[in-house]
Amino acid sequence: MTQIKNLPFYRLKHNESLDDVSKKFNVSLNSLKFYNMVENFEEGDVVFFPQYSSNVYIVKPADTIKSIAKKLSLTESELMAKAKTNKLFIGQRIEY
16 A cells, blocks of 8 residues: 555546545545545546655645745745745645
């Protein structure tokens, strides 16, 4: 079984459902829907997995610098220093 900690996201293949992905990686379907803030996925869509490590944050589609900083109890400047970049992108791993 794939370790989710090492797999922050997964791209859906042809004829693959979110339910298939939840079973394949042993993650609840509801947690995938909640974490991704989407009900339905289609081929090629990227599914982000909940990260259970307390020192890594994975940037999700609806995230902003301000919202992530607030979640992590950091200032925006501190967050960007930890991200080691001045721009964030979906799927980016930020160690804090």
